[in-house]
Amino acid sequence: MxxxxxxxxxxxxxxxxxxxxxxxxxxxxxxxSVVRGWNAGFRAGLGAFTADATFFVLAFLGVVAFVEQFxxxxxxxxxxxxxxxxxxxxGAAQEVEGSFRPDGVGxxxxxxxxxxxxxxxxxxxxxxxxxxxxxQILFWLTIGVGLLEPGRVDVLAETPYVGSELAGLLVxxxxxxxxxxxxxxxxxxxxxxFPAALVTAxxxxxxxxxxxxxxxxxxxxxxxxxxxxxxxxxFV
Numbered sequence: 197m198x199x200x201x202x203x204x205x206x207x208x209x210x211x212x213x214x215x216x217x218x219x220x221x222x223x224x225x226x227x228x229s230v231v232r233g234w235n236a237g238f239r240a241g242l243g244a245f246t247a248d249a250t251f252f253v254l255a256f257l258g259v260v261a262f263v264e265q266f267x268x269x270x271x272x273x274x275x276x277x278x279x280x281x282x283x284x285x286x287g288a289a290q291e292v293e294g295s296f297r298p299d300g301v302g303x304x305x306x307x308x309x310x311x312x313x314x315x316x317x318x319x320x321x322x323x324x325x326x327x328x329x330x331x332q333i334l335f336w337l338t339i340g341v342g343l344l345e346p347g348r349v350d351v352l353a354e355t356p357y358v359g360s361e362l363a364g365l366l367v368x369x370x371x372x373x374x375x376x377x378x379x380x381x382x383x384x385x386x387x388x389x390f391p392a393a394l395v396t397a398x399x400x401x402x403x404x405x406x407x408x409x410x411x412x413x414x415x416x417x418x419x420x421x422x423x424x425x426x427x428x429x430x431f432v
Contacts, residue, residue: 203369204378211382214335215244220281220325220419222390227288227412228318229391230398230405236318237394241387243322248383250327251336252376256344270333271430277328278423284321285416291409330423343379346371 215221221244229237326332347370369375398404 200372200374203372203374204381207375207378207380208382208385209378210375211379211384212386213382214379215383215386216390218415219331220329220416221322223288223412223415223419224284224318224322224325225387225390226394226408227291228321229394230408231291232318234391234395237391238388239316240318240322241384241391243319243324244326245380245383245387246319247323247326247329247332248336249380251332251340252380255336255341267430270330271427273328273333274330274423274430275427277325277330278420278425278427280325280328281416281420281423284325285413285420288409288413288416291413330426343370343376 225237225240225244228240394404394408398408
């Protein structure tokens, strides 16, 4: 029982460590949260979660490992992701002006500031971006596949940006259903907690929503250019 609990907790840490760092997914979640409310932000988080669940099933079936054999296909997916990020960056930039509170008061009673845009928009945006995000693709081609097989994984070493500093701090056994369940629970925890924190901050600071929308546009635009460049250099 202790072993299962430890694996589950390690999985939660792993999921949080993977979901929390800044990137295009969190940019979409942030924009949806401050502009349209917690529900929209959570739905965007569910979009990224669903994409990871899809990758998990594909990894289990061996499809992810099969895709690894075709670098051209991966490059096309990265290029499509880059174009989508630029498109969504343009949409986020348009949200900046509309996200200012009228007369310095709070948002609408229903938690929206957009006149009733479908909350599922964020889900679709995050889901499509996650499916073409090379970082998530690379994760499931390597570490993600390893989660399914008996072995060991250095959980915090896979944290984006700071993994080298955290290597060796949390090493767990892979191939455990408890580890995988904890992993997805950690992602869900971030998908619900991150929007809640943003909405709370937005209610306290009048200029918070426009600032987050602008930052989201910059992050999405920057990653869009980066992904397009990566795709182009693959073909050149």
